[in-house]
Amino acid sequence: MAARQLTALWLLCGTAALCGAQEPRRLALTDPCTLRHTCSECLQTPACAWCAQPDFVTASNTSVQRCSREQAFHSGELSCAAEYLSTWANQVTVLRHLPLSSALPATTAADAIQIAPQHVRLALRVSEPQPVAVQFALAPNYPIDLYYLMDLSKSMEDDKDKLSTLGNLLAQEMRQLTSNFRLGFGSFVDKVVMPYVSTVPKNLEQPCTGCAAPYGYHNDLPLTRSTDLFATKVSSAKVSGNLDAPEGGFDAIMQAIVCKEEISWRSNARRLLVFSTDAGFHYAGDGKLGGVVKPHDGLCHLDAAGSYTHSELLDYPSVSHINQKVKENSINLIFAVTAEQRETYDELSRHIEASSAGTLSNDSSNVVQLVKEQYAAITSFVEMKDNSSEFVRIRYYSSCLGGGPPEERSRCDGLRIGQQVNFTASVE
Incomplete structure (x- = not known):
């Protein structure tokens, strides 16, 4: 009887030990930030932030895990002085945004513009899509x-x-x-x-x-x-x-x-x-x-x-x-x-x-x-295309001329001169 109880106790402890060994792996699966050991790796991971504070320790005071979810720092769950906390937000800079020709009272052939904006610079985090609004309208008097x-x-x-x-x-x-x-x-x-x-x-x-x-x-x-x-x-x-x-x-x-x-x-x-x-x-x-x-x-x-x-x-x-x-x-x-x-x-x-x-x-x-x-x-349709490399994925969404919620599509049909359609390009 005692032997069976001992065996049962050993099995219970063995199972507990196995669970303990699996705990960091389980946490890593739920919090990918814990797998990032450098600032560069950390900031490339969505929702992660890096603490460079010299005396930074985790809440358990057992190890230094400087990369964690950004929300954990902002909520006070983890403490890191603001000057040492590095975070990342996608950056969108519109460099050229001339109005569509269809929106102007008169258009010369030299400045017929059918798409806006014309030039945008993006600085994006890996695997974090960034929406970019794009407008298109057939220009009157286009060359x-x-x-x-x-x-x-x-x-x-x-x-x-x-x-x-x-x-x-x-x-x-x-x-x-x-x-x-x-x-x-x-x-x-x-x-x-x-x-x-x-x-x-x-x-x-x-x-x-x-x-x-x-x-x-x-x-x-x-x-x-x-x-x-x-x-x-x-x-x-x-x-x-x-x-x-x-x-x-x-x-x-x-x-x-x-x-x-x-x-x-x-x-x-x-x-x-x-x-x-x-x-x-x-x-x-x-x-x-x-x-x-x-x-x-x-x-x-x-x-x-x-x-x-x-x-x-x-x-x-x-x-x-x-x-x-x-x-x-x-x-x-x-x-x-x-x-x-x-x-x-x-x-x-x-x-x-x-x-x-x-x-x-x-x-x-x-x-x-x-x-x-x-x-x-x-000229009765517009189709959005790009020459992005294999490292960039772009998806297009639009309601075209029908209204309603946007759907994933890159083409809109039935256009006439002056009609504007709006696209959202999701760049990842």
């Missing part, structure tokens, strides 16, 4: 740059003739949206090597009757306000010829995007790149057929005359490379293609951000309406 990139292979001849007469109409329609509109024009065929074009000497001079010599891409007209000059350049541009069905449009798209100075893209304008063709496209890897194996470097390679100099030196860009440059340069890419190519370019647009596809009539006579429709679709 628009539209660069028309056209396939000038022989099959597009009637489209070219029609486009030259539509330049003024296109500008007239776009100026209903903004008084600050510019129009540019570029053309492309394909790489001047076999098997894309015939390299027979006479065909290199004139691949078809009345045709110009084949070329990769040419910047025929940088962005300008002159619609008459646009009409002249389009009308005077000659079609050319090639052998295979796909064209070198990806080379042209890449140059039209990255050659910012040569195209004259403005930093404060909405940038529209309209890509017009009746054929498919070559992409990365196809250059091997012509002995062009060096991957595209994503740089601008235009000479003083506006011609692409690396057509036979660099492979075609990949879809992902085009997508990367579209995002980096804030380009809205519109594929204006014939009906038989629509499915192909619909699929392509799903892999390129901020792009869309529309059906071009046989002679491009509906290009003005197509651009208007695509522009309306582009």
Whole structure:
């Protein structure tokens, strides 16, 4: 009987000892501050504070645990002189906060502002989210740059003739949206090597009757306000010829995007790149057929005359490379293609951000309406995006135009000029 009682007592003491050993671990789980042994570690932990007082001891006077919950110091549970207590609070400094253009009585094109604030500096504690209020509203009279990139292979001849007469109409329609509109024009065929074009000497001079010599891409007209000059350049541009069905449009798209100075893209304008063709496209890897194996470097390679100099030196860009440059340069890419190519370019647009596809009539006579429709679709929503690194997480919350409590979302639809939507960016 005594032996059983002794055994029971030993088990009880053993259990008590085990519980005692687990107590610091349990406390650590409920109070993560107790695991922080340096000031830096302590202040990086939410709700923790550090006491640097030389004679600081805990309430039990058994050990010095300088990192503890900030509330414990403020409530008097722990005593630490104010000059020795280090705490942390997230810091938000608004460096630039100009009012939205929609809120002003009159706005010039130079100061069209659609998002506020414009510049904020954050100093944040690890794992402690900080809300930042962001307002957005479409600005009236916002500048628009539209660069028309056209396939000038022989099959597009009637489209070219029609486009030259539509330049003024296109500008007239776009100026209903903004008084600050510019129009540019570029053309492309394909790489001047076999098997894309015939390299027979006479065909290199004139691949078809009345045709110009084949070329990769040419910047025929940088962005300008002159619609008459646009009409002249389009009308005077000659079609050319090639052998295979796909064209070198990806080379042209890449140059039209990255050659910012040569195209004259403005930093404060909405940038529209309209890509017009009746054929498919070559992409990365196809250059091997012509002995062009060096991957595209994503740089601008235009000479003083506006011609692409690396057509036979660099492979075609990949879809992902085009997508990367579209995002980096804030380009809205519109594929204006014939009906038989629509499915192909619909699929392509799903892999390129901020792009869309529309059906071009046989002679491009509906290009003005197509651009208007695509522009309306582009400007009817706002989507918040960021280029934060893997060490920063940003979540967006908004009620959009419907009111009610904010939900986690980064996009709001159905916007009109002047309507303001509010977002909260939670930065962690």
